[in-house]
Amino acid sequence: MTSAAALGGLVIADFSRVLAGPYATMLLGDLGAEVVKVEHPAGDDTRAWGPPFDASGAATYFAGVNRNKRSVILDLHTPEGLAAARDLVRRADVVVENFRTGAMARLGLGPDQVRRDRPDLVYCSITGFGIGKGAALPGYDLLVQAVGGLMSITGPEPGRPTKVGVALVDVITGLHAAVGVLAALRHRDRTGQGQVVEVNLLSSLLSALTNQASGYLGAGVVPGIMGNSHPSIAPYEVFATADRPLVLAIGNDRQFASLVTVLGKAELAVDPRFRTNTDRVAQRAALFDELTTLLAGRRAGEWFDRLTEAGVPAGPINDLADAFALATRLGLEPAVPVPGAASPAVANPIRMSETPPTYRLPPPPPPPRPGEDARRSG
Known part of the structure; x- marks a missing residue:
């Protein structure tokens, strides 16, 4: 090299x-x-x-x-x-x-x-x-x-x-x-x-463990299992659709307003129960029920397209074949x-403009069998 x-x-x-x-x-x-x-x-x-x-x-x-x-x-x-x-x-x-x-x-x-x-x-x-x-x-x-x-x-x-x-x-x-x-x-x-x-x-x-560890050290909160929910953000979990699960990862009030507008129920953005993230976390169960009902009417792929176009973080739960296919479509060259x-x-995920990662050698071959040279390079 x-x-x-x-x-x-x-x-x-x-x-x-x-x-x-x-x-x-x-x-x-x-x-x-x-x-x-x-x-x-x-x-x-x-x-x-x-x-x-x-x-x-x-x-x-x-x-x-x-x-x-x-x-x-x-x-x-x-x-x-x-x-x-x-x-x-x-x-x-x-x-x-x-x-x-x-x-x-x-x-x-x-x-x-x-x-x-x-x-x-x-x-x-x-x-x-x-x-x-x-x-x-x-x-x-x-x-x-x-x-x-x-x-x-x-x-x-x-x-x-x-x-x-x-x-x-x-x-x-x-x-x-x-x-x-x-x-x-x-x-x-x-x-x-x-x-x-x-x-x-x-x-x-x-x-x-970042935020979970900080929550313990800073506030004495010992977190527990919440399934696919998030302790500090809502909606930030998995929802059923007409065919397969969909993830919503809503990080702010603007995204929530866009979400419920696409779902056809814009008034939820000003509902006192859901107006702010703190409100939504406190009313997580009620919010989950509302969104589950609204999402049931379309397939995950349709919601993905519509929500992504509106700037809402959402996506279906892919298997690895789907994940590599998505990365390929996005031009990320994952393999x-x-x-x-x-x-x-x-692929190494680091991108460098002047000295990018290179792929020069395959994984080395197995060790020699008894009787072969005990020192060899791959």
């Missing part, structure tokens, strides 16, 4: 596996960094997380977070593998790892050890619950969704806590890791000094070809 890319010339030694770390390093790879993924001879766990599998037989879970990387197969419990890992770290600008706390130090690859000779190194550690009292706790996304409060506000109704349909905590943590690495690199540009970046799943989730890959990849 040439230095013309945003992160061109940077080398990332990626000792992470599964999702949070690989997602972070993939994003950095898309922006031009050279990412060398270190895998145990058995391979990253997600290589076996299927179905589904792509046309080459690879698990799509693994493929989804490991493009733009080369894979080096190293057994860190052998002198040869450990020596190769140390050589990689010596030439890297960034190290990313998500082993259990203390594991890298026991291998002689901990941040204090490797930065002794490389004070300019940026070292990013990703854990489940931090490096203190929670260091021994296993960091699995579902577990953190549970103990971190996300499931307590997610579900169809009170008493039925539900996980989010993707490993969202891992993704959020990966984003925080990437931001931390970039900030540390900016600091290094100014001072020549690297630093240790630490992110963990629990803290990342609490930060991502991109990757040279040598068996299938397209989800």
Whole structure:
């Protein structure tokens, strides 16, 4: 990769596996960094997380977070593998790892050890619950969704806590890791000094809970499950139509007036029960009944067209095929070809005018079988 890319010339030694770390390093790879993924001879766990599998037989879970990387197969419990890992770290600008706390130090690859000779190194550690009292706790996304409060506000109704349909905590943590690495690199540009970046799943989730967390800290409100409703905005939920569900996401009084005008009952905008957002939140049940009756007369697609034309935030609940089709119609190019890959990849969502993301390498192939070369690049 040439230095013309945003992160061109940077080398990332990626000792992470599964999702949070690989997602972070993939994003950095898309922006031009050279990412060398270190895998145990058995391979990253997600290589076996299927179905589904792509046309080459690879698990799509693994493929989804490991493009733009080369894979080096190293057994860190052998002198040869450990020596190769140390050589990689010596030439890297960034190290990313998500082993259990203390594991890298026991291998002689901990941040204090490797930065002794490389004070300019940026070292990013990703854990489940931090490096203190929670260091021994296993960091699995579902577990953190549970103990971190996300499931307590997610579900169809009170008493039925539900996980989010993707490993969202891992993704959020990966984003925080990437931001931390970039900030540390900016600091290094100014001072020549690297630093240790630490992110963990629990803290990342609490930060991502934003208004819910702020409501607890600022007002002592412990939120609960509200299904598809919003604690502070109405109407901001799912409604039935003549054929399938429709989402209304009304953020202000002007949008509400436009909504009820399109629905043929403009007088609701001046009804004392619904005049302001605070009124509508207080009268959520009555408002829901009014809107449900009005929306029942047309299909979701018809309402989508009519409401969108009027500037009202609304839309049907799409499946993933519909979602990709919508993004394609809007010109967002959501799927991109990757040279040598068996299938397209989800596009990096960052758009940059001068140094856009690139898609240079497919996900690395599986580790060699016994008897093959124990070190190979993808």
